[in-house]
Amino acid sequence: MSSVQLCEIHRSQSGAAILGGVDLQVEAGQYVVLLGPSGCGKTTLLKIMAGLVEADRGSVAIDGKSVDHLPPRKRDVSFVFQGDSLYPHLTIAESIAMGMHKMSAAQKQSRIDEACQMTGIGPLLNRRPEKLSGGELRRAAIAKSVARRCGVRLLDEPLSALDTHVRHGIQDALLAWHHTHRGTTIHVTHDGHEAMRVADRIAVLGDAIGGDGKPWGARVIQYANPVEIYDAPATKAVALSLGTPPISFVPATLRDGEVQSKTEGVVIRVPRREGDALNGEIDLGVRAEACQIAGDRDPGMDSRQGMTLSGNVSRTYFSNGRLFAELRIDAVCIAADITGQSVQSGQALTLHVPNEKLLAFDSQTGRSLG
Numbered sequence: 557m558s559s560v561q562l563c564e565i566h567r568s569q570s571g572a573a574i575l576g577g578v579d580l581q582v583e584a585g586q587y588v589v590l591l592g593p594s595g596c597g598k599t600t601l602l603k604i605m606a607g608l609v610e611a612d613r614g615s616v617a618i619d620g621k622s623v624d625h626l627p628p629r630k631r632d633v634s635f636v637f638q639g640d641s642l643y644p645h646l647t648i649a650e651s652i653a654m655g656m657h658k659m660s661a662a663q664k665q666s667r668i669d670e671a672c673q674m675t676g677i678g679p680l681l682n683r684r685p686e687k688l689s690g691g692e693l694r695r696a697a698i699a700k701s702v703a704r705r706c707g708v709r710l711l712d713e714p715l716s717a718l719d720t721h722v723r724h725g726i727q728d729a730l731l732a733w734h735h736t737h738r739g740t741t742i743h744v745t746h747d748g749h750e751a752m753r754v755a756d757r758i759a760v761l762g763d764a765i766g767g768d769g770k771p772w773g774a775r776v777i778q779y780a781n782p783v784e785i786y787d788a789p790a791t792k793a794v795a796l797s798l799g800t801p802p803i804s805f806v807p808a809t810l811r812d813g814e815v816q817s818k819t820e821g822v823v824i825r826v827p828r829r830e831g832d833a834l835n836g837e838i839d840l841g842v843r844a845e846a847c848q849i850a851g852d853r854d855p856g857m858d859s860r861q862g863m864t865l866s867g868n869v870s871r872t873y874f875s876n877g878r879l880f881a882e883l884r885i886d887a888v889c890i891a892a893d894i895t896g897q898s899v900q901s902g903q904a905l906t907l908h909v910p911n912e913k914l915l916a917f918d919s920q921t922g923r924s925l926g
């Protein structure tokens with residue numbers, strides 16, 4: 557098994573900072589997801605781990621030993637590329653076999669059989685890549701990586717071209733593979749749902765801004781297990797990266813520990829934030845499942861702690877087996893889970909969010925106020 561340590565990785569491209577000092581410690585045997593918005597440098601970071609791109613500064617170690625001086629083939633690392641990594645002039649079987657050096661024909665065949673069983677590409681083995689669909693190419697690229705059985709497996713958006721059913725099947729197969737052939741898997745995605753489903757730990761990448769206001773490039777903003785990241789996101793950007801529909805934000809003001817609503821139709825009753833140094837604008841984050849529908853004659857409503865929102869439903873929609881309503885109040889738009897309730901577009905609705913479910917962030921820095 558192989559632990560991976562990244563220390564202060566910096567990389568610029570055409571004068572622009574992409575990675576601004578990435579630190580990450582992946583324990584041996586873990587399944588870690590790198591999550592971040594498009595273009596934030598996830599692929600660049602994987603390529604630096606694999607030795608395909610050089611860091612400007614910083615170091616990569618596997619099992620505690622620096623691999624900075626080692627070429628890719630000596631790092632015991634396999635890579636499923638975002639584009640496929642199959643040879644255009646070879647069949648899929650030949651491409652997979654190319655990744656397995658110094659092995660008997662029988663051993664190669666047994667590895668190919670295992671990879672086919674996992675990815676379902678058996679019937680495609682004798683075809684060239686040009687005769688495969690986008691989804692089939694992804695599965696063939698995963699099969700090639702599976703067959704190599706390296707200690708560190710890097711997966712760059714391995715499931716992006718697959719339909720939901722196949723994606724879930726391959727996610728499960730990747731996890732089973734990860735646990736059967738112990739090693740360390742680092743999986744890049746910008747799909748928060750996928751990250752939550754497969755990861756032992758998620759490293760959320762995002763831009764760091766220097767004291768001079770200039771972007772420093774991406775860093776790891778938060779590194780924790782999926783539940784911790786969902787329940788206690790370190791920043792607004794992290795909060796937005798997990799959850800469907802995305803978390804909604806309600807602007808408010810914090811003065812001397814008192815939180816005041818900035819929107820008519822929104823009432824906030826929360827305890828004083830004693831010792832809070834901040835005086836200024838904040839955003840209160842509300843997850844859809846934290847919203848409760850308040851009845852017209854709810855006797856406890858006036859005294860209940862939390863946030864009460866009254867507005868009109870702009871639309872309702874169905875997603876992942878749940879029913880949601882969008883409530884609009886001036887510039888505020890809240891998505892609420894209303895599964896099992898009878899709510900129509902255009903109707904007036906009052907929602908309540910209990911105090912303990914509200915997440916508070918500094919509007920200017922985006923940082924959580926705890």
Ligand SMILES: Nc1ncnc2c1ncn2[C@@H]1O[C@H](COP(=O)(O)OP(=O)(O)OP(=O)(O)O)[C@@H](O)[C@H]1O
Binds near residue numbers: 569570596599600746
């Ligand atoms: N060879 C290159 N030359 C110039 N710019 C590059 C090069 N490779 C990457 N970049 C830029 O570096 C930034 C990070 O790219 P990268 O592919 O690592 O991001 P990513 O987070 O993996 O994006 P996505 O999720 O869209 O795949 C992007 O702005 C990209 O345009």
